[in-house]
Amino acid sequence: MSEKAAKSGKILLATSGWDPAIWIENFADKAKGRETVLPDGDFNREDVHYAAVWKQQPGSLKDLPNLKLIISLGAGVDHVFHDPFIPDVPIVRIISPDLTMRMTEYVVWQVLDHHRLGRRYRQQQSEKIWHEDRRQPAANEVTVGILGLGVLGSDAAEKLMNIGFNVTGWSRRERQLDGVTTYHGADGFKAFLKTADIFVSLLPLTPDTKGLLSMSMFAQMKEEGPLGAPVLINAGRGGSQNEADILAALDRGILSAVTLDVFQQEPLPTDSPLWTHPKVTITPHAAAASSASALVPAIIQQIEAFERGEVLQNLVDRSNQY
Structure with a gap:
């Protein structure tokens, strides 16, 4: 040509x-x-x-x-x-590189916010409460599990390790990343869910991932860690999450907190209970x-x-x- x-x-x-x-x-x-x-x-x-x-x-x-x-x-x-x-x-x-770094900034920000009890301290400030006797775990006591180890997930994993977090990861196909304990496929998924205190989903939306973030997944996570029950952060796709199950898992203590940047319906309807749930952080599809x-x-x-x-x-x- x-x-x-x-x-x-x-x-x-x-x-x-x-x-x-x-x-x-x-x-x-x-x-x-x-x-x-x-x-x-x-x-x-x-x-x-x-x-x-x-x-x-x-x-x-x-x-x-x-x-x-x-x-x-x-x-x-x-x-x-x-x-x-x-x-x-x-x-x-x-x-x-710009898109990748924007997503990594978001993931690190939200992981640190949950790790350093940001929601608790904002609530205490609003109520003018000075409370300083809660133990703060070190980063190396906390494991972040990343679902999706493509370009975005791999970069976020590297930056989280640089801060000191332990990092595990799951992908559909086998991937090897320095310093990251990786799992893959259906056989590795259950074992992966027992590894982390904070789960970060960067999964694409495919027929296999639709509705994956559901009660059947949450029930397989470990029950307690240094932050209590596990935390979920979804900056991937809204179609991969079951929002009714997320709310139920929060209310039952299976999840301790969530950050959601993506939703099944966008914009998120004003009558969604996610807006006002005390354990939910919402951002408007702004991660990257x-x-x-x-x-x-x-x-x-x-x-x-x-x-x-x-x-x-x-x-x-x-x-x-x-």
Whole structure:
């Protein structure tokens, strides 16, 4: 393919809930000679070779006869498969150092907040209570178990170990990480659940992980540790959690506290009991926001490498939807 022909391929930006202006601006700056268009714009659909998407409207990628590649603007890709009209072309995830560090910051922040009794101290402050006789365990007395050992989980594990936490991890396929005791597959899952005091889920949403964070999982965790009952942090996907089971596990003392950044329905409905439960911390799907200035260069690099005939990076397995 000639350089002129390659540059003629337009990029369709198809998103929901985001202001596309900043993305258009960054594409204009980084994708020199390549036009970026919006689904409701006036353009020749035959000219679109690439689609950059985040929760695209169903059908927005239909009738693009020359579409060659779909690029997810987030770490996950379940939103892509919600479209029943998704074309049969390769799908890739964009992994960038910026996105990875944002997620690691979130995980470390929430692990430390639970470890250092942040919720308790905020409550004491609101009630003007000075209480200093509770023992604070050291980081090396606490084990953090990470579900999902991809790029995000591996980086979070490394940073948590640097602070002093013991770290274990579980993944669908076998993974080896220095300093981390790893488990994999269905056979390793039960053993993994007995290892940790704080569980962090960074799992993608797939048919296998849908509803995984449920009472059947919580009941297999160890009952007591230095923080009491285990803590759950979910910054992966809302579809992987059963929210009724989370509330029941908190009320029964099976879980001592949770932090949830993702939910089965977003925005979280105002009548959800999660909002007011005293053991729940809520953040509005803010763990790792996609930054146009950080991700667009990675997208252009991927496109240019593809046009040179190089192997696609972070290619999605459609059979596993990840």
